[in-house]
Amino acid sequence: MARVRPGEAANPAAPTVVRVRLRFAKRGRLRFLSHRDVARSFERAVRRAGVPVAHSHGFSPHPRLSWIGAAPTGAASEAEYVEIGLTRPVDPAELAIALDSALPEGIDILAAAVAEGASLAERIDASRWVTELPGVDPELLRTAVAALLAETSVVVERLTPSGRRQIDVRAALVHAEVGTDPATSGVSPSTGTAASPVCATMATVVRQTTPAVRPDDVLGALDVVAGLVPPVPAKATRMAQGLLDHRGDLADPLGSDRVTTRA
Amino acid sequence: MFPQLELLLPRVAKPVQYVGGELNAQLGDWDSAVVRWALMYPDAYEVGLPNQGVQILYEVLNERPDTLAERCYAVWPDLEALMREHGVPAFTVDGHRPLGAFDLLGISFSTELGYTNMLTSLDLAGIPLHAVDRGVDHPVVVAGGHAAFNPEPIAAFVDVAALGDGEEIVGDITDVVREWKAQGRPGGRRELLLRLAATEGCYVPSLYAVTYAQDGGIAAVEPVDERVPRTVTKRTTTDLDSWPYPKAPLVPLAETVHERASVEIFRGCTRGCRFCQAGMITRPVRERTLAGIGEMVDASVRATGFDEVGLLSLSSADHSEIADITKGLADRYEGTNTSLSLPSTRVDAFNIDLAKEISRNGRRSGLTFAPEGGSERIRRVINKMVSEEDLIRTVSEAFGQGWRQVKLYFMCGLPTEEDSDVLEIAGMAHRVIRAGREASGRNDVRCTISIGGFVPKPHTPFQWAAQCHPDVVDDRLRQLRAAVNSDRKLARNIGMRYHDGKPSLIEGLLARGDRRVGAVIERVWRDGGRFDGWSEHFSYERWTAAATAELEPSGVSMEWYTTRERGQSEILPWDHLDSGLEREWLWDDWQEALAGREQDDCRWTPCFDCGVCPSTGTDIEVGPSGTALLPLAVVNPISSRPADSAHGGVDPGG
Numbered sequence: 001m002a003r004v005r006p007g008e009a010a011n012p013a014a015p016t017v018v019r020v021r022l023r024f025a026k027r028g029r030l031r032f033l034s035h036r037d038v039a040r041s042f043e044r045a046v047r048r049a050g051v052p053v054a055h056s057h058g059f060s061p062h063p064r065l066s067w068i069g070a071a072p073t074g075a076a077s078e079a080e081y082v083e084i085g086l087t088r089p090v091d092p093a094e095l096a097i098a099l100d101s102a103l104p105e106g107i108d109i110l111a112a113a114v115a116e117g118a119s120l121a122e123r124i125d126a127s128r129w130v131t132e133l134p135g136v137d138p139e140l141l142r143t144a145v146a147a148l149l150a151e152t153s154v155v156v157e158r159l160t161p162s163g164r165r166q167i168d169v170r171a172a173l174v175h176a177e178v179g180t181d182p183a184t185s186g187v188s189p190s191t192g193t194a195a196s197p198v199c200a201t202m203a204t205v206v207r208q209t210t211p212a213v214r215p216d217d218v219l220g221a222l223d224v225v226a227g228l229v230p231p232v233p234a235k236a237t238r239m240a241q242g243l244l245d246h247r248g249d250l251a252d253p254l255g256s257d258r259v260t261t262r263a
Numbered sequence: 264m265f266p267q268l269e270l271l272l273p274r275v276a277k278p279v280q281y282v283g284g285e286l287n288a289q290l291g292d293w294d295s296a297v298v299r300w301a302l303m304y305p306d307a308y309e310v311g312l313p314n315q316g317v318q319i320l321y322e323v324l325n326e327r328p329d330t331l332a333e334r335c336y337a338v339w340p341d342l343e344a345l346m347r348e349h350g351v352p353a354f355t356v357d358g359h360r361p362l363g364a365f366d367l368l369g370i371s372f373s374t375e376l377g378y379t380n381m382l383t384s385l386d387l388a389g390i391p392l393h394a395v396d397r398g399v400d401h402p403v404v405v406a407g408g409h410a411a412f413n414p415e416p417i418a419a420f421v422d423v424a425a426l427g428d429g430e431e432i433v434g435d436i437t438d439v440v441r442e443w444k445a446q447g448r449p450g451g452r453r454e455l456l457l458r459l460a461a462t463e464g465c466y467v468p469s470l471y472a473v474t475y476a477q478d479g480g481i482a483a484v485e486p487v488d489e490r491v492p493r494t495v496t497k498r499t500t501t502d503l504d505s506w507p508y509p510k511a512p513l514v515p516l517a518e519t520v521h522e523r524a525s526v527e528i529f530r531g532c533t534r535g536c537r538f539c540q541a542g543m544i545t546r547p548v549r550e551r552t553l554a555g556i557g558e559m560v561d562a563s564v565r566a567t568g569f570d571e572v573g574l575l576s577l578s579s580a581d582h583s584e585i586a587d588i589t590k591g592l593a594d595r596y597e598g599t600n601t602s603l604s605l606p607s608t609r610v611d612a613f614n615i616d617l618a619k620e621i622s623r624n625g626r627r628s629g630l631t632f633a634p635e636g637g638s639e640r641i642r643r644v645i646n647k648m649v650s651e652e653d654l655i656r657t658v659s660e661a662f663g664q665g666w667r668q669v670k671l672y673f674m675c676g677l678p679t680e681e682d683s684d685v686l687e688i689a690g691m692a693h694r695v696i697r698a699g700r701e702a703s704g705r706n707d708v709r710c711t712i713s714i715g716g717f718v719p720k721p722h723t724p725f726q727w728a729a730q731c732h733p734d735v736v737d738d739r740l741r742q743l744r745a746a747v748n749s750d751r752k753l754a755r756n757i758g759m760r761y762h763d764g765k766p767s768l769i770e771g772l773l774a775r776g777d778r779r780v781g782a783v784i785e786r787v788w789r790d791g792g793r794f795d796g797w798s799e800h801f802s803y804e805r806w807t808a809a810a811t812a813e814l815e816p817s818g819v820s821m822e823w824y825t826t827r828e829r830g831q832s833e834i835l836p837w838d839h840l841d842s843g844l845e846r847e848w849l850w851d852d853w854q855e856a857l858a859g860r861e862q863d864d865c866r867w868t869p870c871f872d873c874g875v876c877p878s879t880g881t882d883i884e885v886g887p888s889g890t891a892l893l894p895l896a897v898v899n900p901i902s903s904r905p906a907d908s909a910h911g912g913v914d915p916g917g
Binding site: 028030032045232233 | 265269277279281284286514564566600
């Protein structure tokens with residue numbers, strides 16, 4: 001910490017003694033939150049909930065919240081993760097309940113665990129997504145997905161803050177399959193999104209890359225290989241994040257010692 | 264109608280601003296509500312959400328058992344285009360209901376540059392633009408806010424202008440609408456408007472006929488029905504402690520211009536700055552008590568989680584108990600990273616103890632002062648009595664105490680202003696840097712001078728003044744920049760920020776216009792005018808072309824409304840709207856200004872008969888309040904105990 005100059009107040013920030021990791025959901029209309037919006041909501045919620053959050057030092061102290069791989073604006077998620085630095089040990093379940101009630105409806109805390117062992121980044125290398133495509137014929141989608149999987153490399157272009165980036169969707173795509181009804185694919189059907197009775201769904205497992213392959217990029221790749229363009233915007237939900245095992249399943253990053261706060 | 268909107272949101276910038284669902288947002292039961300208000304702030308969400316007026320009325324109305332209020336903001340052109348393409352009507356962000364379904368649409372105008380956005384919303388909502396074309400089922404469009412003190416330019420588009428403080432008048436309007444509906448809407452829309460016109464503070468433009476004289480001026484403004492009063496007097500809320508709103512401020516999901524909780528510590532100002540419409544139309548001064556402020560700050564922080572609380576007013580350091588307030592709050596929030604801010608502070612009311620208390624628990628930002636005028640002479644004209652010696656002394660002390668930056672606000676284009684008045688700003692900035700270096704012993708002190716174009720406003724002593732042409736303003740600012748840069752060693756520590764003067768001229772047209780200006784607004788809007796307060800959307804050419812086309816047939820012009828000085832006997836478009844100030848007193852004060860004579864503050868000196876207290880039946884309400892700020896125990900809901908990972912399955916119930 002820098003030495004305090006005369007005339008300037010010292011920042012009495014208490015050190016971080018323990019970290020708690022949380023899994024949370026971004027649901028409903030709050031899927032339109034950007035990562036910055038989510039971060040701001042958490043910063044306020046930790047204050048409202050009286051969480052003993054540690055702060056950074058200096059004259060603009062910020063609460064110690066560490067984020068990993070945020071779902072993009074417009075994508076819903078059942079599996080976002082954040083790590084909170086605390087100035088004293090607390091019961092993670094109690095923290096989860098207090099924080100959940102301080103967060104806006106739609107950002108919901110799902111599980112909590114005291115951080116131990118490997119970092120969150122070391123415990124996450126892939127995501128599982130479910131994408132709803134209202135107005136898309138499942139058979140056409142099945143054909144397009146098969147065409148995508150048949151390739152070894154399908155590149156799409158995306159505008160990122162650091163300029164145009166070429167992204168190889170196929171290389172990051174571990175698994176993709178088509179369903180017909182959102183209710184049977186494990187995601188709750190969105191209310192009223194479907195403008196047409198036809199609605200295909202697609203479940204994908206995507207490896208973490210830089211830049212990340214987003215659900216929109218997968219759709220872009222389907223356009224490249226099969227000319228498939230959804231008539232209305234698709235709706236993607238991240239269902240899980242974790243370490244990919246040899247069977248293609250994702251291991252829970254919070255590990256066995258997590259406290260679930262929701263059935 | 265959210266499902267319809269949801270399909271458009273992935274295709275627009277910052278969709279979060281349209282989804283609602285903010286912490287402390289309210290969604291009343293539609294079916295059980297008898298009177299339903301849509302409250303609009305006619306600018307982007309990021310500007311509109313923090314607006315205190317809307318937040319106050321939103322709570323006040325939603326607390327009434329039979330009333331519901333939802334919010335809406337202007338949509339950006341990208342979403343507007345998609346809404347038109349897909350037939351999606353203007354909507355509220357709370358219930359995502361079409362604006363046309365509400366009984367009342369209340370629009371709060373802090374600035375006249377929101378007028379075109381009102382037209383976009385009316386049009387997107389399918390509400391006829393012109394009040395005269397509306398039927399019994401269309402919402403009653405109510406304009407409020409400071410710009411409502413001259414609603415004549417938007418007289419064709421609004422049904423009612425609500426003058427003055429909104430807390431009580433919205434309840435009265437609600438009662439009138441409820442009763443009319445309960446009676447089966449007798450007499451249709453016209454009867455409702457007549458009843459509203461008979462309600463204190465409500466001005467119904469369509470019930471007044473305006474005639475014009477040969478010289479282009481107004482000949483007469485006459486009520487068209489005997490139930491309609493000749494003049495409409497503003498409303499004034501007294502005893503602010505009994506109106507502690509907002510109790511639970513909205514916490515935006517999207518980023519907004521003010522990321523803080525705000526507590527209004529007093530309303531009104533009697534400093535008497537002659538350019539300041541807010542100070543004139545919100546008189547008299549009514550302070551919230553120390554205890555009342557303490558309770559509101561506590562409630563706001565608990566309800567929001569904001570880490571900054573703004574103590575708002577027109578001149579916050581003027582609160583009679585400001586030292587106790589800031590010390591008490593700084594003590595209470597010691598060690599919690601909760602900072603205070605005093606957005607409007609005068610040099611002469613400022614002291615370093617105050618500044619230290621404010622920055623004790625949080626971030627130490629720069630200090631901001633508003634001398635407004637560069638020369639002693641022009642400051643006498645505008646009655647902003649701050650001496651350069653006071654400023655330098657204050658700034659030196661601040662730099663000596665560790666501050667590194669000051670911002671100074673000025674206006675250009677003030678009545679009687681000459682080049683030399685503006686050029687003195689450079690000398691002042693140079694002295695600030697020299698004094699700052701000396702006091703701090705460092706070279707890296709900074710001074711930012713920020714300059715806005717002066718716009719004469721209704722209900723001020725400058726309502727008769729000629730607005731300075733933007734070319735003159737721009738030229739003076741060019742000269743000022745050269746003068747600042749004349750000393751390179753000082754200039755590198757001085758930042759200068761100003762916008763070109765053209766938007767100010769349009770603001771001037773809209774501020775002092777009459778009903779004929781409405782056609783200009785409509786033509787600008789039809790030509791694509793949107794978000795006129797945003798430089799990237801504002802088009803001076805669009806406004807001047809529309810003004811030429813619409814005004815010249817009536818024998819008036821942009822210049823006639825803006826750069827022309829008015830005479831004492833001219834009927835001003837807002838003369839039938841009573842802000843409490845005596846017209847004669849305003850004229851005398853205008854003459855005093857021209858003679859360069861200042862006027863004292865009546866809080867501490869005898870009354871100078873501006874007329875507000877007797878005409879509005881109010882009085883100055885200032886401390887000492889005899890109350891104390893009670894320390895509050897900080898409640899921490901999370902107990903301190905070691906992690907117990909053995910149990911699971913708890914439901915936070917969120």
